Amino acid sequence: MNAPPPPMSLLAELTHRCPLQCPYCSNPLALDGREAELSTAEWIGILDQAAEMGVLQVHFSGGEPMARPDLPELVRHAAARGLYTNLITSGVLLTEATFRPLAEAGLDHVQLSFQDVDTGPAEQVGGMKGAQAKKLEAARFVVADGMPLTLNFVIHRGNAGRVPRMLELARTLGARRVEIAHTQYYGWGLVNRAALMPSRAQLDEATQAVEDARARLGSSLTIDYVTPDYYADRPKPCMGGWGQRFVNISPAGRVLPCHAAETIPGVSFPDIRTATLADIWENAPLFRLFRGTDWMPEPCRGCDFREQDWGGCRCQALALVGDAGATDPICSRSPHHDRVTAILEELPAEPPPFVYRRFGNAPGGGR
Amino acid sequence: MTDVPTAAAAPTGPGLAEAAVVRFMRGVRLQHDRVRDQWVIQAPERAFVPDPIATAILRLVDGQRPVGAIIDLLAGQFDAPRAVIAHDVLAMIADLTARQVLIR
Numbered sequence A: 001m002n003a004p005p006p007p008m009s010l011l012a013e014l015t016h017r018c019p020l021q022c023p024y025c026s027n028p029l030a031l032d033g034r035e036a037e038l039s040t041a042e043w044i045g046i047l048d049q050a051a052e053m054g055v056l057q058v059h060f061s062g063g064e065p066m067a068r069p070d071l072p073e074l075v076r077h078a079a080a081r082g083l084y085t086n087l088i089t090s091g092v093l094l095t096e097a098t099f100r101p102l103a104e105a106g107l108d109h110v111q112l113s114f115q116d117v118d119t120g121p122a123e124q125v126g127g128m129k130g131a132q133a134k135k136l137e138a139a140r141f142v143v144a145d146g147m148p149l150t151l152n153f154v155i156h157r158g159n160a161g162r163v164p165r166m167l168e169l170a171r172t173l174g175a176r177r178v179e180i181a182h183t184q185y186y187g188w189g190l191v192n193r194a195a196l197m198p199s200r201a202q203l204d205e206a207t208q209a210v211e212d213a214r215a216r217l218g219s220s221l222t223i224d225y226v227t228p229d230y231y232a233d234r235p236k237p238c239m240g241g242w243g244q245r246f247v248n249i250s251p252a253g254r255v256l257p258c259h260a261a262e263t264i265p266g267v268s269f270p271d272i273r274t275a276t277l278a279d280i281w282e283n284a285p286l287f288r289l290f291r292g293t294d295w296m297p298e299p300c301r302g303c304d305f306r307e308q309d310w311g312g313c314r315c316q317a318l319a320l321v322g323d324a325g326a327t328d329p330i331c332s333r334s335p336h337h338d339r340v341t342a343i344l345e346e347l348p349a350e351p352p353p354f355v356y357r358r359f360g361n362a363p364g365g366g367r
Numbered sequence B: 001m002t003d004v005p006t007a008a009a010a011p012t013g014p015g016l017a018e019a020a021v022v023r024f025m026r027g028v029r030l031q032h033d034r035v036r037d038q039w040v041i042q043a044p045e046r047a048f049v050p051d052p053i054a055t056a057i058l059r060l061v062d063g064q065r066p067v068g069a070i071i072d073l074l075a076g077q078f079d080a081p082r083a084v085i086a087h088d089v090l091a092m093i094a095d096l097t098a099r100q101v102l103i104r
């Protein structure tokens, strides 16, 4: 295989610590503890390597990245290296006093997540009282500063009907972008699938709301819409291809082709403390495993879409078929597509209680 | 961005539009990508490669120069009548404004 093109973007998961406990969190079930986290100096070294390799954008994420007191220092360093800096935050630790140093450090953009538009259900999902008011306040001073703001809403059966009001909130707050992103069923989202999966009718209604708002608002508000692919015939493309554009570094320094890749069995996870980012990107078995199209089984191998969706999601194939190298069963051509249909048919009428995302709360022994 | 264009500020008419000053929106910039040897637009949640005409224009956007001065500079660089260049530049700036890259 030829040397792969360098990654375009780095997801820097600074910590798994977070004051919220959303049951759809994309973090792994085995959360990294504080004692395992990379140091400031280690992150600085990573940012240098990333810029050197050709990464263009760095997304500071978590957990809640604001839980790291060195965040302004990391933003400043990234900005000085020409990296576009994005903060992905729940906003509950964002105050004027903590925002100012970030803006002065050269932060380019804030993505602020909301659990819902109504306070009651929002705080029931996030598990933190008073969170909604803090988020609204954070949105106001980011917009007042002039920094571009994206609101992120994760959609599930409990809030799908409120998409029109979420879009309205984004508009009135003065956000430049809004993401209406249906839950992705990996990690905690997979554990809570029966509690979160919307019905087909709810999905159609949410989609209609997005289309109406796009027609009404034009280019004044960019709406990014992510559907739950269980209802689709073709899978989502995997991050522009496994190990093609995107690299994720976990709080403890594992270098991954995606945030869910830690579920893949039988392969070792490269460690940024023991190898360079470029070496890992080019040579680590985890990155080579599903890069390109050579690994593909039928029906992907002979399919015209193989370089568009890259056979779908490896983590989903693993979760639903038990084989990360299988065609994503979301695809109607997959021999296992009936499993997805069966999951949707067997959704309970009454949602089970949430399994909250907390250290030590994962079923089956995650930390 | 949502302003309804008035007759006086019609986006394609010369006159006022050439006097206008455009700048990058906050959080958007043109940047040279040394590794891939190309210009990229860095914007919230995306980086994309502008076409050569957009690149030539954006390299001249400094938040001070009026659009007419950008047209003059490009007319000096490219072998085409000024009116043709003016038309292309005004259309491109309108497009980049609609795409939340530039703002008046």
Ligand code: SF4
Pocket (backbone or CB within 6 Å): A186, A236, A237, A238, A239, A257, A258, A259, A260, A261, A312, A313, A314, A315, A316
């Ligand atoms: S393997 Fe799945 S979860 Fe991972 S990046 Fe690809 S699509 Fe996303």
Ligand code: SF4
Pocket (backbone or CB within 6 Å): A234, A235, A299, A300, A301, A303, A304, A305, A306, A307, A309, A310, A311, A312, A327, A328, A331, A332, A333, A334
């Ligand atoms: S067969 Fe494979 S490549 Fe073709 S659409 Fe399905 S998942 Fe994509």
